[in-house]
Amino acid sequence: MAYVSVEQTEPGMVLASDVVTGRGQVLIITGQELTEKHLRGLRTWGVTHVEIQGEAPGSTQVGSAFREAAGLEMQVHFSNVDTNHCLIDALYQHCWHRRAEVLSLRGTGS
């Protein structure tokens, strides 16, 4: 699973979670394979990031180990809040992604 920006999306990617509007209305459901039409829709609706199945473009096997480590940290850090709320869920995704990036930069000695 990977959390990618709309700019990184390509037709054929499959959604790993629902795409919702700011008000929680579901636009595209989990499991949908994205087409050009969907991608245009994402831009129109102002969606900035989506979660897709598989790896993000350009990731490696090493990437998923860092994602897992970051995920464990996030679970502890978010343990006193409800990740079902749209704000907390969005924060979780964003912070998880950033933390995985930081860990992978450190891990590769960059």
Add this chain to the structure above:
Amino acid sequence: MTPPPRSRIRDLLHSNVGLPSPPAVYDRLVRVLDHPRSGSADIAQVITEDPSLTARLLRIVNSALFGFPKPIKTITQAVRVVGTNQIRDLALATSVTTLFRDLPKEVIDLSSFWRHSLGCAVVARLIASHRREPNVESFFLCGLMHDIGRLVIYTNAGAEASKALLLSIQEGAPLHTCEKAVFTFDHAQVGAVLMDEWKFPAMYREAVAFHHRPSFAGTFPLETAAVHVADIIVNAAQWGFSGEQKIPPHDPSAWEILGLDVNLLPSLMEMAERQLDEIIDLTSAA
């Protein structure tokens, strides 16, 4: 009979090293603003009496926090362009960060504390500007002050403060509930009493008092909600540290009040991080 929390908090505020004085410039600014015939030149005069404050303010209004196309060269110009209440609130904000300088590092890392507080200030201000609020600087100041009660606790009751910190680590519980267990009051209540002592307007008192329980804010629900959400965001991103090991409990009513689109979040956080780095540079360059 145990004295009520408010008088125990006042005892704490005046014990040990006591309280720093509120930024002196604030009183003069408020008095000038209250006077019916004062103009932007009068306010500018009060500020220019303090050269380092003048320098800091000018750097801030010329920064990415404002994004003005042309440089602002004088305080008089800044007051005209940014607004009188706004400049007052900014002047106050830049002065506050110079207080509480001498805390031992074992208790709290001051620069990490201010990074957290300035982060909250910047996010609350961005929330306000997305909502097109007329005075975004007041949101900035609310965000900046939200954890000031923690500094009082660390300064005047270091041993008990460490107890509360340790308890929160051991239990995995929010720090403010551990403060309540150790002190019978928490940093939000301490901060609110401090706002009273410093004679800040009621809005700051309420936003500080209820930043963990925003649904209790009867008069200023919007400002309080903005600080609550900003605190959650800054804790999630781990910009700085003010004592909470984890994200503190979230009250969903605050997000409802703000009425923002959650898709805004990534770009808001990106902008906040850039502004935060810039304002830390500007406020530490004395």
